[in-house]
Amino acid sequence: MSEFVQYLVNGFAQGSIYALIALGYTMVYGILKLINFAHGEIYMIGGYCGIFLLSTLGLPFWAALMLAMPIVGIFAVLIERFAYRPLRGAPRIAPLITAIGVSIVLLELTRLVAGAQPRPFPQPFEDMSYELGNWIPALDGVIIQRNQIMVFIIAIVLMVLLNAIVMKTKIGRAMRALSMDFDASRLMGVPIDRVIAFTFFIGASLAGAGGMLVGMYYNQVEPYMGQLAGLKAFTAAVLGGIGVIPGAVIGAFILSISEALVVGYSESSYRDAIAFAILIVVLMFRPWGILGRPERVKV
Amino acid sequence: MSALLDIAALTIRFGGLVAVNRVDIKIEKGELVGLIGPNGAGKTTCFNMLTGVYEPTSGTICLEGKNINGLAPHQICSKGVARTFQNIRLFKSMTVLENLLVSLHRERGYSLAEALFGLGRFGKREQEMRTKAMEILRMLGLDHRAHLPASSLPYGEQRKVEIARALATSPKLLLLDEPAAGMNPSETAQLAKDIQKIRKDFDITVLLIEHDMSLVMKICERIYVLDYGQLIAQGKPEEIKRDPRVIEAYLGGGLGGEQHA
Numbered sequence: 001m002s003e004f005v006q007y008l009v010n011g012f013a014q015g016s017i018y019a020l021i022a023l024g025y026t027m028v029y030g031i032l033k034l035i036n037f038a039h040g041e042i043y044m045i046g047g048y049c050g051i052f053l054l055s056t057l058g059l060p061f062w063a064a065l066m067l068a069m070p071i072v073g074i075f076a077v078l079i080e081r082f083a084y085r086p087l088r089g090a091p092r093i094a095p096l097i098t099a100i101g102v103s104i105v106l107l108e109l110t111r112l113v114a115g116a117q118p119r120p121f122p123q124p125f126e127d128m129s130y131e132l133g134n135w136i137p138a139l140d141g142v143i144i145q146r147n148q149i150m151v152f153i154i155a156i157v158l159m160v161l162l163n164a165i166v167m168k169t170k171i172g173r174a175m176r177a178l179s180m181d182f183d184a185s186r187l188m189g190v191p192i193d194r195v196i197a198f199t200f201f202i203g204a205s206l207a208g209a210g211g212m213l214v215g216m217y218y219n220q221v222e223p224y225m226g227q228l229a230g231l232k233a234f235t236a237a238v239l240g241g242i243g244v245i246p247g248a249v250i251g252a253f254i255l256s257i258s259e260a261l262v263v264g265y266s267e268s269s270y271r272d273a274i275a276f277a278i279l280i281v282v283l284m285f286r287p288w289g290i291l292g293r294p295e296r297v298k299v
Numbered sequence: 300m301s302a303l304l305d306i307a308a309l310t311i312r313f314g315g316l317v318a319v320n321r322v323d324i325k326i327e328k329g330e331l332v333g334l335i336g337p338n339g340a341g342k343t344t345c346f347n348m349l350t351g352v353y354e355p356t357s358g359t360i361c362l363e364g365k366n367i368n369g370l371a372p373h374q375i376c377s378k379g380v381a382r383t384f385q386n387i388r389l390f391k392s393m394t395v396l397e398n399l400l401v402s403l404h405r406e407r408g409y410s411l412a413e414a415l416f417g418l419g420r421f422g423k424r425e426q427e428m429r430t431k432a433m434e435i436l437r438m439l440g441l442d443h444r445a446h447l448p449a450s451s452l453p454y455g456e457q458r459k460v461e462i463a464r465a466l467a468t469s470p471k472l473l474l475l476d477e478p479a480a481g482m483n484p485s486e487t488a489q490l491a492k493d494i495q496k497i498r499k500d501f502d503i504t505v506l507l508i509e510h511d512m513s514l515v516m517k518i519c520e521r522i523y524v525l526d527y528g529q530l531i532a533q534g535k536p537e538e539i540k541r542d543p544r545v546i547e548a549y550l551g552g553g554l555g556g557e558q559h560a
Contacts, residue, residue, distance in 0.1 A: 021377060068537055096458065165411070165414070168414070169414040169421075170400065170403075170404055170409075170425070170428070171411065171412070171414075173397060173400055173401055173404070174401060174404050175395075176390070177390045177393070177401040178395065180390045180391060180392065180393070181388050181390060182390075183372075183388075184388040184390070185383065185390075185401065186371070186372040186373045186376075187350055187352070187372050187373075187376060187381075187382060188376060188381070188401055188402040188404075188464060188465070188467075189376035189377055189404060189405050189468050190373055190401060190404050190405075191373050191404075191405060192373065273353050
């Protein structure tokens with residue numbers, strides 16, 4: 001019992017980070033039908049941005065988080081403007097390959113500037129952990145670290161904010177309209193370029209926050225961290241139903257909890273295997289994901 | 300004074316196919332004009348050029364004397380051209396009200412910061428948008444449907460919501476693409492009344508593509524006929540009914556027959 005709960009705790013912390021990244025994938029896909037493979041690198045840059053703001057500028061954690069998010073967001077808007085927008089009318093494969101290219105460029109540039117070695121991430125909060133057994137005897141031995149709680153709470157707050165933007169504001173309404181019918185939206189006067197730029201901004205801000213949180217959680221960032229995390233978050237988005245915003249969150253938690261359980265009950269080296277096994281199974285039996293709907297092919 | 304819409308020598312080619320060939324259409328403010336023709340005549344292609352979806356190969360489209368060729372669809376929309384679609388294209392999982400609010404997007408602004416903290420103009424502007432959308436729904440008798448998902452409405456009402464959504468962009472010119480498609484005769488008769496009422500209440504000009512001759516002949520003041528991308532006739536409904544080229548295009552007298560169909 002305690003073992004199981006401990007794995008759940010670990011899974012929820014990791015899942016919060018996957019969810020923050022997966023949301024960006026799913027929002028961009030929902031509107032442009034583009035899988036933005038550079039998104040994992042955006043998350044990685046969020047981590048480096050965090051180090052810069054915390055160590056070099058010596059900002060407090062909350063200020064650094066509030067600054068890192070828009071910085072990374074603007075960065076993504078520039079990428080969209082110069083790498084993806086010129087290919088708006090092109091076949092879908094063209095921007096997809098461009099996205100892979102952008103991903104490689106960002107990765108190698110970071111390696112060049114910051115070095116290939118992992119960088120330590122300054123710890124904003126004192127290391128602390130709580131024994132759940134002190135309050136609930138049945139959970140004797142379950143430990144929650146303070147960082148895990150922070151990661152989870154920050155991620156949830158950001159997701160609630162995102163939900164409010166998407167459901168209650170007019171830019172969110174425009175995003176939803178665009179994802180349902182691109183042409184009808186622009187014919188109703190929705191300025192698509194601005195809405196798409198905004199979508200990249202929001203998606204990247206969340207990924208940037210994820211990068212900072214993962215730095216805090218694992219005490220380090222490195223140039224390659226975006227690759228695997230990006231793929232995992234992509235898997236989570238597909239699992240939940242790509243293009244469906246709540247699906248990304250559900251997919252992320254299912255994925256991370258499966259990983260945590262596999263690591264706990266068998267071997268940690270199966271961690272990535274289970275993630276991609278899930279991806280393969282989903283693609284075989286339910287390619288539209290948990291919350292998605294099968295796309296009708298027009299004849 | 301220039302016409303509301305002045306289309307001159309409008310042409311579009313897709314590869315070797317000339318889909319629309321040197322078409323001239325002129326519409327004065329307040330008119331209700333029909334655009335008819337057999338399937339594949341180029342009617343919807345004309346609408347797509349008028350709204351910026353396609354860029355014409357040559358020719359000009361002037362709205363109130365200003366050339367709107369080459370503008371993006373959302374820019375043309377803000378100049379006052381709105382449309383509906385041949386196949387209903389509502390934002391299906393949004394409510395009826397939200398569908399109209401999308402159309403009001405560019406009209407009333409507030410910043411994201413205001414929205415996030417619920418401050419400043421956010422509440423007021425959102426309320427204004429809702430009031431305006433509800434008023435349009437009320438005028439079309441759809442206000443009791445405002446909070447239902449658009450896709451849950453019966454077919455005829457979905458068509459009406461499409462018109463309401465177009466009206467929410469505050470157009471000068473409303474383009475209706477086969478509004479009666481899939482309707483039964485009594486629904487079509489009601490639609491005829493609705494279109495006339497909308498034109499009066501909203502003080503707009505209407506250009507209508509339609510296959511249902513009973514509707515077109517009844518409500519349009521002037522009609523243009525397209526066939527194979529060419530304008531083959533124009534004039535009042537009675538003139539069009541008698542025009543030999545039109546009868547020819549509709550396979551020898553199909554016009555009279557379709558009236559009773």
